[in-house]
Amino acid sequence: MLLCKLCRLAAGIAAIAVVTVATVHATTADGIAAGKSLAMERSKGNCLACHRIEDGVLPGTIGPPLLAMKLRFPEREALKQQICDATIRNPHSRMPPYCRHGILTDEEVELIVDYLYTL
Numbered sequence: 001m002l003l004c005k006l007c008r009l010a011a012g013i014a015a016i017a018v019v020t021v022a023t024v025h026a027t028t029a030d031g032i033a034a035g036k037s038l039a040m041e042r043s044k045g046n047c048l049a050c051h052r053i054e055d056g057v058l059p060g061t062i063g064p065p066l067l068a069m070k071l072r073f074p075e076r077e078a079l080k081q082q083i084c085d086a087t088i089r090n091p092h093s094r095m096p097p098y099c100r101h102g103i104l105t106d107e108e109v110e111l112i113v114d115y116l117y118t119l
């Protein structure tokens with residue numbers, strides 16, 4: 001009986017560990033590279049259509065240049081929200097609401113944020 005209680009406790013701890021691993025996003029060099037590709041790819045972020053980004057060729061000028069991101073967006077959640085749905089901050093935004101329109105997944109936005117924080 002006691003043994004079984006211990007089993008259940010162990011199973012519970014294992015389950016919590018799995019959930020934690022699944023929800024915490026870790027920044028890696030590969031992730032930053034993937035985020036850069038996602039931001040640049042025309043069929044994904046296509047951020048260059050409107051923003052100047054270092055290394056980016058032929059950028060548009062509809063939005064402000066993306067630089068000093070950590071300074072200007074110290075809150076990761078605020079930066080994610082700007083990409084996921086820019087209309088929350090500006091209802092008339094011309095920036096596509098990437099998550100709401102299913103253009104980028106949550107994980108893809110995390111990778112783009114990893115990349116933006118290197119700018």
Ligand code: HEC
Nearest residue numbers: 045046047049050062063064082083086090093094095096
């Ligand atoms: C169709 C044009 C367009 C595209 C494409 C676009 N944006 Fe924007 N973005 C804007 C505009 C316009 C603003 C100015 C604020 C607003 O109107 O929401 C903006 C604002 C931002 C801001 C806030 C900047 C600041 O200084 O306040 C960030 C960060 C941002 N965009 C990131 C991105 C990323 C990352 C992508 C690609 C995944 C992207 N944008 C794609 C038009 C665009």
